[in-house]
Amino acid sequence: MSPRIDLSKDLSYRDVYRYSVNEKVSFYIDDKKINELREIREKFLRYIESGGVCYGVSTGLGAQLTKKVSSPEQYYHIKILMQHAAGVGDFLPREIVRGAMIILARQLSLGYSAVDPYVIELLVEMLNKNIIPLVPRYGSLGASGDLVPMSYIGLSLYGKGLVEDENGRRGYAEEIMREHGIEPLRPKPKDFLSIINNTAMSASVASHATYKADKLLISLIITSSISIEAMATPKQHFSQKITGLKRYESLKIISRILNMILEDSSVENKDIIQDRYSFRTIPQILGSFYEGLIHVRDLVDREINSSSDNPVFVDGECVSGGNFYGVYIANAMDYLAHLVVQPLIQVDRRVFTILDPNLNRGLPPFLTEKEDVGLMIAQYTISSLLNRISLLVYPSTIFTTPTSASQEDHVSNSYNAALKSLEIMDLAMDIAAIEYLVSSYALLKRPWFDKTSSMVKRFVKELEPVFNKMFEEKTLGELFASSKKILDRLSDELLKSLEKKKDLL
Known part of the structure; x- marks a missing residue:
């Protein structure tokens, strides 16, 4: 029987390696943890609705951070991910990308990103059905996080970009996800930024x-x-x-x-x-x-x-750091x-x-x-x-x-x-x-x-x-x-x- 791994628990580098090369391993997030993440998400949304400032949600990105965004939804579309998906070179091995998805799910499960829990559940579902994004090898600087390679993972979660299934068949993400009964993400505040602004690919x-x-x-x-x-x-x-x-x-x-x-x-x-x-x-x-x-x-x-x-959501407010x-x-x-x-x-x-x-x-x-x-x-x-x-x-x-x-x-x-x-x-x-x-x-x-x-x-x-x-x-x-x-x-x-x-x- 294949082992089932709770990605809300600590992982070692050996775990990441072994789980990423063994596609028979299955993953889950504990229900209690999902409920905790849902509560954090609701607090975050109330914070934004009450006028709270949050980088990438109510502001622009990078050097554009001084520009205020009147409606957060303006920045939650595929265009931002497309602009960050600037990789070149051959595609990374599947196991490296799987490792990044495993690590991203683990890091997001900590709750400080305040993402919609479905982001984590979707990562888990794609891992369990062995649908892996195709990610070019080069382009990341490791700050702000692994923006470029993680954008390809982000695109796939929204049903865009290219993925590969367990049989080696490649195609557009939405098509292959639908075939496997997977519903892509819909644009919501902060989610896309948390998917790309992290060290998951470097750590993988x-x-x-x-x-x-x-x-x-x-x-x-x-x-x-x-x-x-x-x-x-x-x-x-x-x-x-x-x-x-x-x-x-x-x-x-x-x-x-x-x-x-x-x-x-x-x-x-x-x-x-x-x-x-x-x-x-x-x-x-x-x-x-x-x-x-x-x-x-x-x-x-x-x-x-x-x-x-x-940024991260700590003590009821959105704060920026490094x-x-x-x-x-x-x-x-x-x-x-x-x-x-x-x-x-x-x-x-x-x-x-x-x-x-x-x-x-x-x-x-x-x-x-x-x-x-x-x-x-x-x-x-x-x-x-x-x-x-x-x-x-x-x-x-x-x-x-x-x-x-x-x-x-x-x-x-x-x-x-x-x-x-x-x-x-x-x-x-x-x-x-x-x-x-x-x-x-x-x-x-x-x-x-x-x-x-x-x-x-x-x-x-x-x-x-x-x-x-x-x-x-x-x-x-x-x-x-x-x-x-x-x-x-x-x-x-x-x-x-x-x-x-x-x-x-």
Whole structure:
């Protein structure tokens, strides 16, 4: 039976990721919460009817805010959304847009936006029937919120724009909504502004990037443990007697996981006193990654469950502020991008070491006994990906331009920060998959393979079908892709296992 999720309750970034990729999940809003939202809405409407001032309801938008609007209905038509729907590029993946819809429903359920409860109910209904707006990839500045991408979601709620159903059929929103028995929104005070003036899209992309960072961390623990065994790196380097001397719980946790994976290994080379940094400092490098990731997770979780609207209805009046400003997500995503650099450089050095006959302790050049280049080009690909990542790591937060006639005189760029971090995580998984392939192939060539740990043995044996008829039927790039799929599954399994062991992750 598919789980039913109450979107009026707190969500984590993992929840957002898992619910957005699993279209069998269904959502609802608790009836008691809907009644509370209805009461808030009625208070808000009385406030407006009594002459209360509210940005975007009784005033213009942006630099036009000084213009009074005599009738709120004038601003509740599709024209405003059409003017904000200024995106370019390919459409975002469905799961990213689903994530934004999930987060928007969660944020609006807090009640501070004072929207008609049907806005939230409609979001839930579209999610449950898997009708997802088509949203261009580029255009958001993360202030005032994710105006551009969220406008496409707004248009669809009003029956305009393009959507895609669960079968991949694309069409106009009103047509597909009617086919599924869904009634579009009708223009009412403030609703459209609350739908677009928020950080939901930045937070969705950030949730996906952060979850993939979790998977990357676990993947690097897996691949580095195989490399350790392939090179017979001394286990004392990872002893908790050593890592426990530094006051970082993250370092201790990574060390515990590594030792758990290597627990029953009897691989040993007494001639190695101190291995190369790329092997010896694995717990420290991955521990630092984990330490930063804990902070990123916390920031993303807080954003998901915060009111990021402007204006908001608090204590009976409409007040303006800056909660739409995505700076927390922006800084978190720029930081996340930086966190993965050293672990990936370390992967490159390990792969280089394993392929180099001058460094790999008895393995053939590029792991081939034949007169060909074997796996030499694997490290070329890593080098190329690292170069791409080095360009993407440049912070989005350090460049900003004034907009809206300088009423919005600097912006957060949270959305771009999240997008490039998401791309980095995908490229990083390609790098991890290459280490998985190379280190496993190297370990299979070692006479001590049978002495390796049972977990490492299982990781390596998962790749045996990939190694069969290597280069006869598949290119090296295709082998990378196969390795990535297997590693993605293994890291997901290990992550879920570690989640149950609170002391380990």
